[in-house]
Amino acid sequence: MEYYNQLLDESYHKKTLDNGFKIYILPKRGYTKKHAFFCTEYGSLYNQFEKDGKTYDMPKGIAHFLEHKIFDEDQTSIFETFAELGASVNAFTNYFATCYTLSTVDHFEESLVQLLSFVQRLNIDDDAVEKEKKVIIQELKMYDDQPQWLAYTEMLKGLYHDHPIQYDIGGSIESVEAITKEDLEICYNSFYVPNRMMLFVIGDVDIEETFALAEAHLTEEFMKRPMAPKIILPDEPDDISKKFCVNEMGLPCPILYMGIKDRTFYDDTKARLKKGIISKLLTDLVFGKGSDFYETHYDTGLINASFSSDFSYGRTFGYTGISAETKEPELLVKAIEDEIERVKKEGLDQDGFERIRKKMIGRHLSSFNSTQYIANTFVNYYMKGIELFDYLETLEKITFKEIEDRFLSHFDLKYSTVSLVK
Amino acid sequence: MNRSLESYKINARMNLYVIQTKKFKTDLIGVYIKQPLNKHEASLNALLTRILMRGTVKYPSAKALNIQLESSYGMIMVSDVVKYGEHHILQFKLQFPNGKHLLENHIFNDALELVEEVIFHPLMEKDHFIEDYFQQEKDNLVDEIESRINDKMSYALERCIECMYDNRPYSEYVYGNVDRVKAITVDELTKHYHHILETAQFDICVMGDLNPDEVKASIQRLPVSHVESSDYHMMCDYNHVSEIRYFSESLNIKQGKLVLGYKTQICQNDPLYEASVLAYHIFGGGPNSRLFHELREEKGLCYYVFAKSDRFKGCMFIGAGIEDEHQVIVETSIHDSLQRLKEEGITKKELQMAVDEMFSSIASLSDFPNSFINFYYTELLGRPLDHYDIDDMLYKYQSITLDDIKAVYQKLELDTVYMLKGE
Known part of the structure; x- marks a missing residue:
């Protein structure tokens, strides 16, 4: 075939x-x-x-x-x-x-x-x-x-x-x-x-x-x-296991990881891929380099170029992960939480959504430059039960409403955890 | 192998290299600005590559610049400074989707305009960089230098280099040091920026499905004046080792990192240079190397072992992650292994495998746009352009003899042993 x-x-x-x-x-x-x-x-x-x-x-x-x-x-x-x-x-x-x-x-x-x-x-x-x-x-x-x-x-x-x-x-x-x-x-x-x-x-x-x-x-x-x-995979409850943990390694600048647990899973491979794409798009829209959040907190020095956010998932698990090296981890956690609440009140940026979608199309095309990268991505998607070639079509069909719905359901701070290494 | 490299001397300070290829979905522009590495300027160069990404006349903030990149189908722009021997190269790279895939043919000119904006038209206030941007990037650079300790493997290697070349320019960390960054003023950085614009050598590599004449016409617009660049001399280290020096430091770590620094007496223009690349690889690079076999497979003493060399300085480093208490046995094993190589050399089969691997890795470079232009740039760095031919280089590798390889090992002199261990 x-x-x-x-x-x-x-x-x-x-x-x-x-x-x-x-x-x-x-x-x-x-x-x-x-x-x-x-x-x-x-x-x-x-x-x-x-x-x-x-x-x-x-x-x-x-x-x-x-x-x-x-x-x-x-x-x-x-x-x-x-x-x-x-x-x-x-x-x-x-x-x-x-x-x-x-x-x-x-x-x-x-x-x-x-x-x-x-x-x-x-x-x-x-x-x-x-x-x-x-x-x-x-x-x-x-x-x-x-x-x-x-x-x-x-x-x-x-x-x-x-x-x-x-x-x-x-x-x-x-x-x-x-x-x-x-x-x-x-x-x-x-x-x-x-x-x-x-x-x-x-x-x-x-x-x-x-x-x-x-x-x-x-x-x-x-x-x-x-x-x-x-x-056999154990049944995993929706709620998180621990709200906060800290480890000491004597670092000059503490490292922060904040996670939000996914609770929505699909047997259908296209639905799974769509959820993955929407969730990745959301982290970029709200916390990426073109976002208000990034600009505001970069300017105050709360974050630097090490700040990043992404959504990772498989068939049976998923989470949004936000990571940073920051001197003020407590303030940054508060800022992330405030931003999520603000966006919930004021809504997502629709122009931004179109911009990030365009970016993701371009990046996906670029990734086909490298045979090694295609091989890795193809196999990784395969193991998650996803077809690589469905990506662009799925991305192009996503609506702003779907983005908004996923934001409201997934970005619930009840399901967030913070890990800190100092 | 892609050999369709066109090179043009645009003016006294600017060269253009165009590599035509249809196989990628993206094109790439790389601007290399050549500077000497020294204590005074390392931090200035690093800070410059950061502040230039903060805002331009047309895109006055990092956010405006990032939005422009995202809207242009996710163009990727990066800037950084890289250490090649005692060269300190400011690099600006822009990768963008090729117009033919997006029905937008003007995309090359848009891309070049962005590169031009960032390098030549930064946002200024009263003829100086913006004070706020300057302070933020200074603080970030300090954090970045302090955080290098987080990656213990490269930290141990950098510390070994610092100990080995104590107080000489090559010992300088690629971003300089915290005290130096803190002392920089906005006036000093602005002056340094103008100094570079007026005196430095600019090399521009463009790779993709592009018409060289059109690219050349566009590049000629860049405001690089036609005055000779201020050149400097590169120092290959031909000193001999008088005694081996030992250094040891402690950190809160679970695995010790051992790094051995050797002087090689062989730099890029040495007749033995190509042989040295293979010799180091056979000694400690990759899963076919002597050290991988002896330390990991035979004795189970480590998971990783590497060989890394600097062709511009004439030094080579062997590193491994080991148990602290195994330091002596690992050091002895490495020493014995090298001693055997000095005395007995390698086998014909080892040489053939290394040559094949070298050919394969050079050939596959052309599958990775960024590695490919970096490869060309470093090959051309410090060599007269009209004397370079990739076929000559491949021929040199083919003509390497067992005696050449042995001669390389015999020149290696252990200079510095550095051990990073647990507290």
């Missing part, structure tokens, strides 16, 4: 195999670099699942740990295999997914075969698992020294009671220590399966040849793997 978007002047091709495995190809003529993302819809949120009548509760951070161990091979280093082909290989784990990525200028076909091959097998022993713990603990400690990161994760803990979004993707030192070879094998066998995986290819490639090559290198054993188990 081919999907074409006129305004973007881009198209992609999709093929779904009988067992649910999906292949996407987005041809980009004239680009030197080709990328392939081989992904499983298995991220840090999915620690609890039900398999063969049994409930599993895995140690936090196991999806990320597994990502590290997929790179283990008996003889040669995977990095070296790719380097010999002039290609580079990498991987990332986020809340929803684990992706193995390949980028190369030459030898794309051979590299793609290698990518498919190493992800389709797991090769671990106890010693390697123990050694990897040391490396991952250093990775966690690296984040521990970043005050921005601490302020952000503490904000998530303030917003959520039970939802696993509040936990670090890599887990904690204790949870990583607890992971065993057997745990890793169970998770691999459960989630590295066709109906939970996909391949995304972008670059100047031949469409039919690439489909054929990919299919030919999915092993017989892989194609027969059973369906992924049912994931």
